[in-house]
Amino acid sequence: MKNIRPIILTLIISLSLYGQSSASLLGDVKVDYLKNGLKVITIEDHKDPVISFQVWYGVGGINEVTGKTGLAHLTEHMMFKGSKKYAKGEVSRTVARHGGTENAFTSQDYTAYFQNFAKEKLEISLDLESDRMANLVVDPEEFLLERDVVMEERRQRTDDDPTSSVVEAMYAAAFNIHPYRNPVIGWMTDLENLSREDLLGWYKTYYQPNNATIIVAGDITRDELLPSVRKYFGSIPKGSEPPAMNIVEPEQKGERRVWVKREAQLPFVFAGYKVPSIGNSDEYPLEVLANILSKGRSSRLHRALVYDRQIAVYAGGSYDGISSGPGLFYFYAGAKPAVKIEEVEGALYEELEKIKEGGISKEELEKAKNQVEASFIMGQDSIFYQAMMLGRLEAAGVGHEYLEAYLEGIRSVKMADVKRVAEKYFIKDKRTVGILVPERKAERKEKK
Amino acid sequence: MNKNIALIAAVIISLLAASSAPAAIRKPERFITKNGMTVLLLERKALPFITVSVSVRAGSVFDPEGLSGLGNITADLLTEGTKSRSAKEISEEIDFVGGSLGSTGGIDYASASLKVLSRDSDKGFELLSDILINPAFDGKEIERARSQIRAGIISKEDDPSTVAAEAFNKILFGSHPYALPADGSLETIDRINRKSISDFHGKYYHPNNTIMAVVGDISKNELEKLLSRHFGKWKKKDISYPGNPEARRLDEKRIEIIDKDITQANVQLGHLGIRREDPDFYAAYVMNYILGGGGFVSRLMTEIRDNRGLVYSVYSYFNPLKDPGPFKVGLQTKNGSASEAIKESLSQIKAIREKGVSEKELQDAKDYLIGSFPLKFTTNSKIASYLTYMEIYNLGLDYLDRFPKIIEALTVDDVNEVAGKLLDPENYLLVVVGNKEKIGEIDLK
Numbered sequence: 059m060k061n062i063r064p065i066i067l068t069l070i071i072s073l074s075l076y077g078q079s080s081a082s083l084l085g086d087v088k089v090d091y092l093k094n095g096l097k098v099i100t101i102e103d104h105k106d107p108v109i110s111f112q113v114w115y116g117v118g119g120i121n122e123v124t125g126k127t128g129l130a131h132l133t134e135h136m137m138f139k140g141s142k143k144y145a146k147g148e149v150s151r152t153v154a155r156h157g158g159t160e161n162a163f164t165s166q167d168y169t170a171y172f173q174n175f176a177k178e179k180l181e182i183s184l185d186l187e188s189d190r191m192a193n194l195v196v197d198p199e200e201f202l203l204e205r206d207v208v209m210e211e212r213r214q215r216t217d218d219d220p221t222s223s224v225v226e227a228m229y230a231a232a233f234n235i236h237p238y239r240n241p242v243i244g245w246m247t248d249l250e251n252l253s254r255e256d257l258l259g260w261y262k263t264y265y266q267p268n269n270a271t272i273i274v275a276g277d278i279t280r281d282e283l284l285p286s287v288r289k290y291f292g293s294i295p296k297g298s299e300p301p302a303m304n305i306v307e308p309e310q311k312g313e314r315r316v317w318v319k320r321e322a323q324l325p326f327v328f329a330g331y332k333v334p335s336i337g338n339s340d341e342y343p344l345e346v347l348a349n350i351l352s353k354g355r356s357s358r359l360h361r362a363l364v365y366d367r368q369i370a371v372y373a374g375g376s377y378d379g380i381s382s383g384p385g386l387f388y389f390y391a392g393a394k395p396a397v398k399i400e401e402v403e404g405a406l407y408e409e410l411e412k413i414k415e416g417g418i419s420k421e422e423l424e425k426a427k428n429q430v431e432a433s434f435i436m437g438q439d440s441i442f443y444q445a446m447m448l449g450r451l452e453a454a455g456v457g458h459e460y461l462e463a464y465l466e467g468i469r470s471v472k473m474a475d476v477k478r479v480a481e482k483y484f485i486k487d488k489r490t491v492g493i494l495v496p497e498r499k500a501e502r503k504e505k506k
Numbered sequence: 507m508n509k510n511i512a513l514i515a516a517v518i519i520s521l522l523a524a525s526s527a528p529a530a531i532r533k534p535e536r537f538i539t540k541n542g543m544t545v546l547l548l549e550r551k552a553l554p555f556i557t558v559s560v561s562v563r564a565g566s567v568f569d570p571e572g573l574s575g576l577g578n579i580t581a582d583l584l585t586e587g588t589k590s591r592s593a594k595e596i597s598e599e600i601d602f603v604g605g606s607l608g609s610t611g612g613i614d615y616a617s618a619s620l621k622v623l624s625r626d627s628d629k630g631f632e633l634l635s636d637i638l639i640n641p642a643f644d645g646k647e648i649e650r651a652r653s654q655i656r657a658g659i660i661s662k663e664d665d666p667s668t669v670a671a672e673a674f675n676k677i678l679f680g681s682h683p684y685a686l687p688a689d690g691s692l693e694t695i696d697r698i699n700r701k702s703i704s705d706f707h708g709k710y711y712h713p714n715n716t717i718m719a720v721v722g723d724i725s726k727n728e729l730e731k732l733l734s735r736h737f738g739k740w741k742k743k744d745i746s747y748p749g750n751p752e753a754r755r756l757d758e759k760r761i762e763i764i765d766k767d768i769t770q771a772n773v774q775l776g777h778l779g780i781r782r783e784d785p786d787f788y789a790a791y792v793m794n795y796i797l798g799g800g801g802f803v804s805r806l807m808t809e810i811r812d813n814r815g816l817v818y819s820v821y822s823y824f825n826p827l828k829d830p831g832p833f834k835v836g837l838q839t840k841n842g843s844a845s846e847a848i849k850e851s852l853s854q855i856k857a858i859r860e861k862g863v864s865e866k867e868l869q870d871a872k873d874y875l876i877g878s879f880p881l882k883f884t885t886n887s888k889i890a891s892y893l894t895y896m897e898i899y900n901l902g903l904d905y906l907d908r909f910p911k912i913i914e915a916l917t918v919d920d921v922n923e924v925a926g927k928l929l930d931p932e933n934y935l936l937v938v939v940g941n942k943e944k945i946g947e948i949d950l951k
Contacts, residue, residue: 105552106884138802147812150802155870157877159801174881206815210770214818214838218768220664321767323660354601355585356594365593368650371657394657425602432604432623436555439885 087448087458088280092288094296095268099458100283101275101444109276110442111183112172113191114449116271117264119166119242120303120383128244129252129260131164132208136257137171138162139200141186142193146200149186156182166238167382168453174442177277180286188290191270194261201254209250212243220322220494221392228328228492229386231316236307238383266297271452275445307384314490322496324371325399329406329491330386333377333483336454340482341379342467343475344387348377349426350418350476351389351409356425358409359389369397369405380454386490387483399493410484417477430468532883534893535726536903539733542714542742546893547729548721550886556627556722557886558620558634561894564710565614566688567828568748574683575690576698578611579651580706584618585609586647588640591633593647600633607633611688614828615898616710621887624723627732635736638711643703652698655689662687666772667838670939673762674774678832678935682753712743719893721886750829753778756933759950764939771844771940775851776834777930782826782899788912789924790824795871796863796921797854798822798835803870805854810837816847824928828898833928841944848936849949856931862922876910 086102118130140146153160158175171190173183216222226241233239244252272291274283310332334340351358352374355365363373373391393402437443448458534548566577585607586593600607605622607630618638622630662668672687679685690698720729755778780786791799798806798821810820816839825831835855839847863871882892896905938945 105550106880108881108884147802147808151870154800154803154874155877157874157879157881159878159881176877176880203812203815207811207818210816210839211818213769213840218666218770323663324657354606355597356601361594364654365650368653371654371661392657392661394653395660421602425604428602428604430604432555435553435623436621438553439555439887441884 089458090280090284092267092292094292094294095266096287096291096294097271097452098284098287099271099273099448099452100278100280101273101441101448102279103275103438103441103444104277105441107177107277108174108441109177109180109274109278110172110174110445111180111187112170112273112275112445112449113187114168114170114271114273114452115264116168116269116453117260117300118164118168118453119240120237121264121300122237122240122244125248126252126256127240127248128208128242129256130169131242131244132205132249132252133257133260134162134164134169134171135204135208136196136201137190137194139204140195140197141190142195143189144186146197149190152182152186158182164242165453166242168449170446170449172442172445180274180278180283184286184290187272188294191265191267191291192294194265196254196257196261198254201257205249205252208243209246212246212249216241216243217246220318220320220496221326221328223320224318224326224328224492224494227316227318228330228490231314231492232310232330232332232386232490233307233384236305236383237303262297264300266300267291267294268296269300271449273445273449273452275441305383310488310490312487315493316491317493317495319495319497321498322494324395325393325402325496326390326494327393327399327403327406327491328388328390328493329403329489330388331483331485332488333385333387334379335381335383335385336379336451336456336460338379339467340479341377343471343479344377344379344483345430345468346423346426346471347413347476347480348375348387349429350413350422351375353426353429358412359391359406362409363391363402363405367405369394370402373402373406380450382453382455399495403491403493410480413477413480414484418473420473423471423473423476427468427471431465434465533903533906534889536897539713539737541738541740542712543733543737543740544717544897545729545733546717546719546897547724547726548889548893549723549725550721550889551723554624554723555886556620556622556624556630556720556724557890558630559719559887559890559894560618560620560634560638561615561717561898562617562638562711563614563715563745563747564616564706565612566686567614567683567750568706568710569683569686569690570702570748572694573690573698573702574686574694575655575688576702576706577616578688578690579648579655579695579698580703581609581611581616581618582651582655583643583647583703584637584641586651587642587644588636589642590640591636596633596637599629603629605630607637609637613684613688627724627728628735631732631736635740638716639737639740641707643700643707645700648700648703652695655695656692659687659689659692659695666766666768666770666939667836669764669766670772670774670836670937673764673939674776674832674834674935674937677760677762677937678756678776678778679753681751682829683750684753684827684829684831710745712745713737713740714742715745717894717897719890719897721889721893753830755930756935758933760935761948761950762935762937763942763945763948764937765942766939767941768939769840769941770838771841771847771938771945773837773839773844773848773851774834774937775836775848775934776822776832777934779824779831779833780826780928781828781830784826784830786924786928787826789916789920790928792868792871792875792913792916793858793863793921793925793928794822794824794833795875796867797858800871800874805858806835806837806851809854810847810850814846814850816843816850820847820851841941842946844938844940844945845948848938852931852950855929859925859929859931862925863918865918868916868918868921872913872916875913879909
């Protein structure tokens with residue numbers, strides 16, 4: 059558990075690498091459906107005799123309603139607390155006894171569960187995942203205990219972490235009505251109000267075979283996998299279709315700024331511009347632009363803010379288009395001691411303006427394309443990430459077919475495209491900015 | 507640091523995410539170059555790239571008195587300019603081929619790493635050898651690195667578990683250098699100059715003090731050529747390591763509460779542990795798996811998280827370094843439950859020490875540790891780290907076969923004996939970082 063943070067960082071970094079897709083990966087992907095609507099994706103990769111078994115449910119923070127945030131994630135936790143055949147904690151004990159590792163994760167768009175195993179352990183996954191897909195047991199006391207655990211998780215990850223609080227505040231300001239405004243872990247006061255009945259209703263609505271995708275990557279073929287999946291999941295009846303989410307964020311008409319004042323050492327800025335999500339042709343130049351601005355120590359933001367001007371401890375940005383809802387191209391930087399955050403923020407925007415005005419060089423474009431391609435190749439080393447990438451694409455609504463066009467899309471980006479998207483999207487009026495304003499202990503006490 | 511922050515908010519992993527599963531572990535090769543560098547190689551052809559991990563026995567443990575942070579800044583500066591390349595040229599060259607090249611300090615070892623497509627192996631090795639052998643330690647780069655490190659030291663104050671860990675090490679290790687943070691302090695970092703950096707590099711950065719693990723799409727023949735081309739002229743030199751005073755075990759309880767206006771108490775509780783090469787290591791490893799090392803299934807997790815809902819995270823570990831590292835229980839809980847969580851941690855330590863473990867628990871632990879062992883060999887980077895680990899602790903290539911046998915042979919008596927010998931629920935150090943007022947009295951009875 060001590061490694062929670064580094065692991066997330068690693069995961070996210072690899073994902074953003076992975077976002078760049080694979081031709082050879084595609085050749086090995088097979089998609090099938092069971093009669094009850096369960097989607098089954100096989101990714102054959104025979105490097106090592108291991109598999110990553112994952113179940114992805116098409117539900118996440120995006121499905122939550124006002125006052126009930128955190129429900130998707132709390133449900134994820136409760137899936138380890140008992141089902142018909144597996145008493146509390148038995149899922150984890152079973153996986154460990156068979157030499158497997160396991161976990162689960164929740165985002166705005168999905169809730170996913172996985173085990174990594176020797177290939178011959180496939181049936182362990184099939185048995186426990188089919189049981190908790192159909193037969194979750196929510197003991198009232200266990201529900202309250204686990205809600206407490208999640209509150210501790212929130213304290214640890216967000217409340218006691220200055221930069222995370224700013225990220226949360228910025229998202230809440232960037233979206234007025236779209237559920238991406240809420241943190242996946244939920245607002246603390248919402249968590250306090252969640253009930254067992256809320257959770258049971260949620261489970262019944264969304265944990266249906268027709269709202270799930272099984273993704274298995276590794277040393278396995280579709281012919282080995284499919285009959286076993288049928289055996290364990292085939293008898294789970296198809297549920298009613300979960301309600302569709304059609305929430306459209308109104309156009310942003312003016313910059314929004316939020317400040318978080320709290321005890322902290324150094325100021326921090328986190329700024330996001332509204333951009334299209336996946337399935338828009340601008341995503342390729344946006345991805346190239348993200349590489350040029352932020353990938354490696356030779357990238358523009360690191361070079362300018364950290365190396366040349368020495369005003370920031372770190373600086374970067376990211377375009378994450380793999381989402382079903384509206385996307386943000388966001389930037390972040392942490393100020394050096396004695397440097398004003400206004401100067402750092404200004405320097406970030408100057409770099410964006412430089413691209414809007416002067417475009418990029420031929421070498422930068424080539425470098426970015428090389429980076430995308432290399433990352434894509436290296437990212438395939440892990441079967442877990444291969445399955446995770448496809449899961450994210452499924453959840454974003456584009457499916458694995460998306461990968462077929464991806465590298466080609468990146469390769470076709472021209473210098474002028476990058477300049478054009480910078481001009482189109484890096485608009486002050488479409489920007490939301492969060493600033494961490496450090497308060498010293500002494501100042502806080504004086505105010506009291 | 508702090509990269510991709512928004513996505514952290516967006517994706518929540520609820521527990522330990524490890525990855526992959528059992529594989530037949532293939533034997534790596536091991537050889538020593540003419541100039542004395544130990545090289546480990548595992549050829550893996552499935553994807554066209556290589557991962558190289560270099561470890562130089564030049565960690566912060568060798569920082570001279572009063573110059574804590576020297577080993578760390580030396581490692582940081584490797585990528586910041588050589589005799590023939592500026593810092594900008596280095597980053598430009600490696601970024602252009604879509605690779606990565608980095609260097610970082612550590613406690614016992616400093617390290618450098620390289621990842622490139624196999625078609626760029628020659629370029630990668632050229633850069634890697636250049637940063638290790640010919641760093642320039644230019645004055646401006648030293649100032650730049652110093653200012654980055656200063657900011658990093660200041661920022662650590664915002665991470666309560668780091669504050670707790672550093673306070674813990676400081677008291678626990680006394681005059682042993684493990685007491686000091688690898689990045690130094692604001693005072694010591696200012697005392698470091700070009701000469702001390704250059705001397706440190708001259709003293710420790712030699713092939714005979716270096717382990718290199720190479721994994722990926724490269725044959726032994728190709729690797730040997732690259733090594734002789736780029737590392738052949740690196741000079742071997744006799745190295746004498748300064749002796750370090752032994753850290754003494756505590757002979758009483760020590761409690762340190764650090765007041766901070768946060769919602770959780772960050773608790774670290776423990777005492778001295780063992781060195782990796784201690785014969786008790788394996789029994790201790792298994793015992794700790796049962797106590798607090800085993801992810802969701804450990805006793806601490808079951809009792810403090812699952813049955814009481816007090817924490818999201820609780821763990822225990824021995825950090826077996828070259829010298830004895832710490833044994834520690836760590837947890838975060840809302841300030842008001844600190845006392846209860848601490849009390850329960852102590853009672854779990856007492857219970858495993860006095861009543862031992864059951865046959866069933868031992869068998870489950872063995873099944874996990876042996877069954878999941880091959881998962882460590884499923885990506886280039888994971889394999890490279892593990893090969894390095896095996897070499898650092900002189901485990902030998904046959905360790906891959908021996909490990910399951912060693913674990914399998916352990917008995918309940920072996921495990922219970924080390925619990926009695928290594929755990930001490932009376933003489934321990936307790937560090938708590940949190941809101942002192944809300945934490946209140948801590949009941950240690």
